[in-house]
Amino acid sequence: MATTDVGARIDRAREAAGISQRNLADTTGISQSTLSRIISGDREAKLPELVEIAGATGHTLAELTGTGTVADRVQCATRSTNGSGMAGMRAALLHFLELDDYLDDQAIPATI
DSSP states (O other): OOHHHHHHHHHHHHHHHTOOHHHHHHHHTOOHHHHHHHHHTSSOOOHHHHHHHHHHHTOOHHHHHTSOOSTTTOOOOOOOSSSOOHHHHHHHHHHHHHHHHHHHHTTOOOOO
């Protein structure tokens, strides 16, 4: 996966979320200069940074990295007792499943 491709996906996610680069930097705790280098492809994003960016933009790790989506393979059934909607629960579940899939791809073992 090309660093510039990831940077372009991050920038599109930022724009889709309607936030400035400065706001994304403030929200994620990543300096604006580092964020700019990631977006331009001059620096590779680290996993914790990708997780923060995904959370701040409402996108999944797979969407940012272009590694394919777990969402295409997942079916889920839920029941809510606290008023949560299916869409919100599915989005939260997919974030965890995408992270798990990414960690598997990087050969990082799950721990209990």
